[in-house]
Amino acid sequence: MALRADAARNRAAILAAASEAFAQHGPKATTEQVAQQAGVAVGTVFRHFPTKDDLLIAIMKESLERLATLANDSTLAEFFGAVADEAVRTRMVVTALGDSRLDIGDALRGLTDSVRQLLERAKAAGEARPTVQVDEVMALLTAATYAAQQSSWTSDLRHRTLAVILRGLR
């Protein structure tokens, strides 16, 4: 059991380190770099995530789940803001996703479900017009994700950009 605790702690450390590493150096971040930042040896990284892609997927899933939870008690405006912020944190990982055809289907479906409910509440609250559908909201969330990676992204630009989207949804 002590070992299992160690293992769990390692897994978490690796995930955190990987997030950092990919955010900093993009998908080009080496597994070795990740290991180093996590304070373990490469072998340990591969024991927990048999493939580099598995690592990427794990990070994505974590991120998407965090967002799904957030979606459950946010307004539409709050949520778009949260997504943009998360994008700034996770930076390149999302980019990396485009690369390999990673299977994040479940997590994405989970998020979509949460967003669907969020959208219903938003419609009820007059935050979104009735004709809006989930898939365009998802597309716009993705869009916001990338807009947030603009090198000129400031809190002011963030505000104005999201305002346009939110205004368009209403």
Add this chain to the structure above:
Amino acid sequence: MALRADAARNRAAILAAASEAFAQHGPKATTEQVAQQAGVAVGTVFRHFPTKDDLLIAIMKESLERLATLANDSTLAEFFGAVADEAVRTRMVVTALGDSRLDIGDALRGLTDSVRQLLERAKAAGEARPTVQVDEVMALLTAATYAAQQSSWTSDLRHRTLAVILRGLR
């Protein structure tokens, strides 16, 4: 001069092949693949573009210039559509931009200038509200670029997504 013609033809072939290759396999597409698709030897690719990044940059610049030209005689709505379509064609290239810190400064500034003028015209035509600034339009164009890479991107989704953005700008 005759050789110059051959060289020019090769340069074009390489650019086209590279566009294709990167669109298909992402930035991971091999220089060798590009060469093969262009019907030349690797050395020729490197003679024209001393570095893989130079190739990426060239493609990006071409794309941005094409868009800048387009911006000059389009409405806001038409332009957003065009950008989305270009994004679908160029697929991964834009993603690759995040990867290496490629220097597309000039081309990007050129595009921004064209968009600035487009925005003025749009304001005059009542297509955009007076308070809208160029940088958020640029951010939204980037955003649209990525939204267009959604695997579920259909002409219907395209329409609804862009409609939201355009409505938000008005």
Add this chain to the structure above:
Amino acid sequence: MALRADAARNRAAILAAASEAFAQHGPKATTEQVAQQAGVAVGTVFRHFPTKDDLLIAIMKESLERLATLANDSTLAEFFGAVADEAVRTRMVVTALGDSRLDIGDALRGLTDSVRQLLERAKAAGEARPTVQVDEVMALLTAATYAAQQSSWTSDLRHRTLAVILRGLR
């Protein structure tokens, strides 16, 4: 610690193989050849010596240190002979030094120090005239190094050539 032992053994094997390879094929010897001769994979060579030049440098340093040690208990005549012999063994490596601007500063300074002391002892023993300075001795050692690479270098020629130098120093 066990792995450390393996690693050390590999490092030594690589150095030995590289010495051989460079002696045989000159600095043009492939890293792959070195690896093969050492019985390891290329990656291992690069793990130990991140750059081909690092490998060359390492060999040179080893050689210079061996000579510095030798200088400590030799007469002037013995040392010149030893240097010539080392040159025959190491053949091309010394040549390679001219190629890339390799940084062997330290090792060279170390050797110079040893030779300086050797020279003092030689003067005391009447083996060298008092006006001789270290730098010309170093130059002559370099010279002997290359003379020893003459294709016609025999033990007889070796004897007569070194005799001239030694006589000149006395």
Add this chain to the structure above:
Amino acid sequence: MALRADAARNRAAILAAASEAFAQHGPKATTEQVAQQAGVAVGTVFRHFPTKDDLLIAIMKESLERLATLANDSTLAEFFGAVADEAVRTRMVVTALGDSRLDIGDALRGLTDSVRQLLERAKAAGEARPTVQVDEVMALLTAATYAAQQSSWTSDLRHRTLAVILRGLR
């Protein structure tokens, strides 16, 4: 005939440029660099010297012939000085010679003959002791060649180094 004159001029220009280039960048100097420095295209270089090695050989032969001529009317001391100076000019070329097994046999034999005669005159003049043989003089000339490539080579060091050799020969 006009063409032949052009060709001859080109040949000379290429040889000069190659000397320069190899002196500056060592044997790593590119044929392209040579061509550029000579003001011709690569193809022209290859027309005159079918192989890079042929170029190296040509330079060496030229150099050796120049020295052979010099040997004909010099004292031993003058000649050693001339050789050292030539070495400084031609720098890396000599190094390059070690690399490829270039066939300079004739030229070398020619030089050896001249040196043999020089040596006879030197013996007659009391500049060299009777027991000295040509091959050690040749070895010492090679040696001087390399000594002259010492980074610390100054006119003072040159004087002291050559003095030792000449004293040893007497």
Add this chain to the structure above:
DNA sequence: TATGAATGAGAGTTCATTCAT
């Protein structure tokens, strides 16, 4: 289980040489 050295396929890049113009 963790470690980190070893592996080796693969990628980018160079450059002597060829050849169409």
Add this chain to the structure above:
DNA sequence: GATGAATGAACTCTCATTCAT
């Protein structure tokens, strides 16, 4: 003859992944 674009074998170096300890 000259040009310089094209060729492609060869080389250095990287990095995901494996495995002996």
